[in-house]
Amino acid sequence: MEDIAIALDISEVRTGSFDGFEGMLLTDQARSVGAILANTRRGLRRARFTIAHELGHFLLEHHVLSYETGFRCRAQDLRETRESRRHQKQETQANQFAIGLLAPVKAVDKYLSQDPDLRDAQQLRDALDVSLEACLRRLVERRPEPLAAIWSKDARVRYWHKSNDFPFIQLKQGDRLPQTTQAFRVHADSKSGFTAFLESPPMAWTSRDDIEIFEQTRLSPSGHAVTLLWADNEARDDVDEEADPYHHELSEPRFR
Template sequence: MKLDRIDFFDIRQPDRLAKAIHTQMGDLVLPVPVEDIATALDISEVRTGSFDGFEGMLLTDQARSIGAILANTRGGFRRARFTIAHELGHFLLEHHVLSSEAGFRCRAQDLKETREGRRHQKQETQANQFAIGLLAPVKALDEMLSSEPDLQDAVRLCVAFDISVEACVRRMIERRPEPLAAVWSKDGQVRYWDKNNGFPFVQLRKGDRLPQTTQAFRVHASSKSGFTDFSESPPMAWTSRDDIEIFEQTRRSPSGHAVTLLWADTPGPDDLDEEPDPYHRELGEPGFR
């Protein structure tokens, strides 16, 4: 594989950078050969293995003349593929400031970071955005989505792109036009959640128990694995809104890990009987994922 970094030097937006790489590659190959791409772009070595204390590491200099990537496989090889793409993002986004003299050292929470904020957090967010754009390009992903939201799409995307189901769920939420959120849980306790711009703020924090009035709670209580169908859910169980309808679908694994997809039917302007309160707004965003 031959790629020329000179075409990418002035690109600072992670999604544009990922798209530019795919444009230079030409025909799309799935799963995306991330290690081949890295070595074609001056990464001298990509090493995967079981490491302590970090998820990924990029060894490079400030000039980014050459680099080496280490990716932890303790979370599985699909997670390691994402880590390789994440570190490649740090390498190619040359405005990223090295976290040490040797390069970048990324922890597990860094690869979960999606909030813009301080420089470090912003750099980790951008590296994640590049990674998902490289591994799950928009055009291919959009063609694989069903006509309506469905968690089973995430499993199909997982196989096609060779990345985790969690990453595929987040990518699906990002790309779909419907107001969607996803809540990840383990044994009935919330791990984290994510949403797109159309979905209201979710009033759950890490460690909270799933609301007992929800289908997700009943799935955990029954220890039943697999996919549920969508069913109506009390909106106040998930949000502070009582003027919307929410439908939920859950996928639970035998290990007790689960993801619940929430689909909101929010009222349009013609459905409101009175003017909205201009002082009512959601406060803040979650500090995880």
């Protein structure tokens, strides 16, 4: 990543332990020159993503500097997926640039199994040296099935990411995982590793009861977990197939 940045007119890339920011791009409005600082406190893999993120700010010339001397990005900015205000939109675009550079489509697709599997994201992480979270987001985006990923800690939701065709998710940051789900039981058992896909109550995750949802969870020894949800949006035979014409998914909650 440092070699790529230098080849694209970044004069210096400096990594180290910094306070108050995850990454910084020092540049001027004309982008005549740039220098990147990347925090290593979260590990070298995270710092590598930060360099790619700041390089995105440098190359995306329509981005407006957040400070007189350039861009300063916090940890939550490197998870930003909202599309509303200018700062949030720029952080989203810098993240999209970074994951496109670090995990290009051609490299990602060859690691995808016939069916969705959290193990694919782990293999992708090890092969491309990108975080498991970034790889799982990439997996959700690249697969044709309606998928969602729920990140949790000690059985409480941290955040989630879903494909456009996955149903509306009711859970918010800090909510306790539904006790009827395999994800909750995995946290309760504290047994690290991967589970198999099992059917899950759809109303535990969404506002719909006319679909089937399957879930798979990976729990780490630290108590952090990620759950992959796979939805079958075809209406079940035992429910009225006529959809409510006045019900629409108006918005998707986003949170940090």
